[in-house]
Amino acid sequence: MKLLVNTQWPEHLMGPVREEFPQVEFVQANDPETVQREIVDADAVFGYMTEEMSQAARQVRWVQAMSAGVEWIWETPTLQQGDAVLTNMRGSHAATIAEHTFAMLLSVSRRLGYIQLFVLRHNEGVIVLADRCSHLAGPLHQGRLVAEHGDPCVVCPWHGSTFRLMDGSVKHGPATAPAPTFETRIRSDGTLQVRPSLT
Numbered sequence: 001m002k003l004l005v006n007t008q009w010p011e012h013l014m015g016p017v018r019e020e021f022p023q024v025e026f027v028q029a030n031d032p033e034t035v036q037r038e039i040v041d042a043d044a045v046f047g048y049m050t051e052e053m054s055q056a057a058r059q060v061r062w063v064q065a066m067s068a069g070v071e072w073i074w075e076t077p078t079l080q081q082g083d084a085v086l087t088n089m090r091g092s093h094a095a096t097i098a099e100h101t102f103a104m105l106l107s108v109s110r111r112l113g114y115i116q117l118f119v120l121r122h123n124e125g126v127i128v129l130a131d132r133c134s135h136l137a138g139p140l141h142q143g144r145l146v147a148e149h150g151d152p153c154v155v156c157p158w159h160g161s162t163f164r165l166m167d168g169s170v171k172h173g174p175a176t177a178p179a180p181t182f183e184t185r186i187r188s189d190g191t192l193q194v195r196p197s198l199t
Contacts, residue, residue: 002027006035006047007066007160007174030160047160048172054078065089066159067135067174089174117182117194118154120145120165127165128182128194129154135161135175148172 002025005014009028018026027042029035039045039053044062054060054076061084068090073080116131118140131140138158146153152165161175168179182194 001025001043002038002041003044003046004029004035004038004042006030006045008155008157048072048174049076049079050172051076051078054082057084060084062087065174067176069173069176071176072173116141118179119192120154122152122165126184126186126192128184129163129165129168130180130182133158133161133163133175134170134177134179135159135173140179 001023004027006029008030014026014028018024027038029038035053036056039057039060041058042060044064045053045057045060046064047066049057049063049072055078060082063079063084063086065086065088068088070086070088073086079086116139118129118131120127129140132138133140133156135156136158138156138161140154140156140163142157143154144157146155146162148162148164148171151171153162153171154165155162156175159174160172161170162172163169163175163179164171168181170176170178181197183197185193187193
């Protein structure tokens with residue numbers, strides 16, 4: 001059995017899984033080219049699926065989404081019409097998501113603490129997103145910058161959620177909510193001012 005893992009798993013986590021299940025060929029694919037090449041003969045996918053991946057997959061019978069939400073399936077009609085089983089992480093993340101949501105509500109309603117920001121100089125301006133991934137609060141400032149179909153994006157280092165820098169929208173899960181964005185202004189003295197975007 002070949003299991004394609006297209007989300008970022010560090011080797012210290014992947015190694016023990018490989019040892020526990022030697023009959024499974026675990027293939028880590030972190031870039032679109034490798035994903036497209038490896039999905040052709042994969043039996044299962046751990047991560048996300050795009051329509052392009054679904055069309056290239058010849059024998060995938062199981063997809064394990066890394067998120068509780070699977071609304072991205074509406075963009076993958078080939079997967080919808082196929083006979084692959086789609087499972088999600090709704091039970092695994094339920095308590096963490098609830099705690100994270102409650103903490104964010106408290107922080108905003110009581111104006112507690114500081115908000116950590118992901119700040120990136122881009123051309124003549126500055127892009128600012130909330131630094132914590134909307135999935136499980138991974139530090140976006142430690143992620144890598146990539147281009148997804150020409151859009152500059154940041155990839156969360158924990159689980160591989162990919163956010164479009166221009167508006168915080170999710171390009172790839174497991175995150176299902178966008179990264180909060182901030183409007184920016186650079187004053188004449190060089191000071192950067194930010195405020196939450198109203199859109």
